[in-house]
Amino acid sequence: MARWEPNAQERLLHAAVDLFVEQGYDATTVNEIADRAGLTKTTFFRHFRDKREVLFAGQDLHTGLLNDAVAAVPASATPLEAVGAALDALTAFWADDRREFSAKLRPVIAGHTELQERAALKRAKLTDALTGALHQRGVPEPTAGLAAELGIRAFYQAFDQWVAPANGQSLTALTRDTFSTLRAALTTLT
Amino acid sequence: MARWEPNAQERLLHAAVDLFVEQGYDATTVNEIADRAGLTKTTFFRHFRDKREVLFAGQDLHTGLLNDAVAAVPASATPLEAVGAALDALTAFWADDRREFSAKLRPVIAGHTELQERAALKRAKLTDALTGALHQRGVPEPTAGLAAELGIRAFYQAFDQWVAPANGQSLTALTRDTFSTLRAALTTLT
């Protein structure tokens, strides 16, 4: 596979995150990342579309999870029940061993507009994917869009809590709680 | 003011949009834009943070509109009524003479991920601003966030219709319609 060691993409990922944490995002060049991973700049760009993407890779996978989960829900389920099932499938992906990693990334992203931009688009794409999956079930607009946005909002709010230090609950549990809180809060909208 | 002609920023803006439409976004260099405006690359970057920003300038102004409008609403108004007032203030900014301009920009943005990213963050910032304005009124979470997101969603959906060709209604009217449709659809969420 690799010219030398295997797992080039993973090596690049860890080299990048380490350097970002050590010396900051824009003080780190792609050449440095590649060097630390024992590779070259060109190879970096073969694995990641750009310097930002190294922090957001694996998105297609998440949209796939949402799609599959929604498709697997019985037809009798309501839209929000389908969204709940999708969130369960999505959050199952972040086991607790990824929490520390996510926590390290948070301040890096928070400090750079270009990274927040990418994060914002990723969130929008997740919402779109979930909306599309609901359409497949026959849920019409604007219900599908609202249900999807509510679910994704629950996910992100829960994720914020999950990466905070000293949080015992799993991401799945936190997301379920947040989702039901948001559903309940819908009645307060007047 | 300007070394030669006045309105440097506006000249840069129009030069950029013209060139983007003529030959595409990434086939257009910042040097070209500056040349057409009778300026230099350095001056371009004095007026716009980067090449993308030329298509999104004036955002602070929009968040300001939201803040002012929400602050001006009587304390007796409900959260969604306050959001409605904010949308009226926001949409008043796009008179019909800006419609053609916005319509030209749409395909450019749609065709470039980096521009969609910026647009996505701008939308998130608008939502944040509206949420914060509601907090100022004493609206608690998660109600404020949900109300703001509902309003911004209405705005963007209406904007999409507004820029479509042959649409007689004003952006304000379209947004009001969309907003009330979304409010009504909340009851379909189960």
Add this chain to the structure above:
DNA sequence: GGAGTGATGTGACTTGGTAACATCACCATA
């Protein structure tokens, strides 16, 4: 053991973006 294949390396290039310093127009004031 040779051919094919996929991942990597090399080197050159374009362009976005920054920084230091010089220059020009304009305005106030003496």
Add this chain to the structure above:
DNA sequence: TATGGTGATGTTACCAAGTCACATCACTCC
């Protein structure tokens, strides 16, 4: 009218992101 200050602009040089064409290596399969 001269003088000096102020903002906006120009010049030049530079760095780093990202692309491309082409070479090279490891591995596998006949």
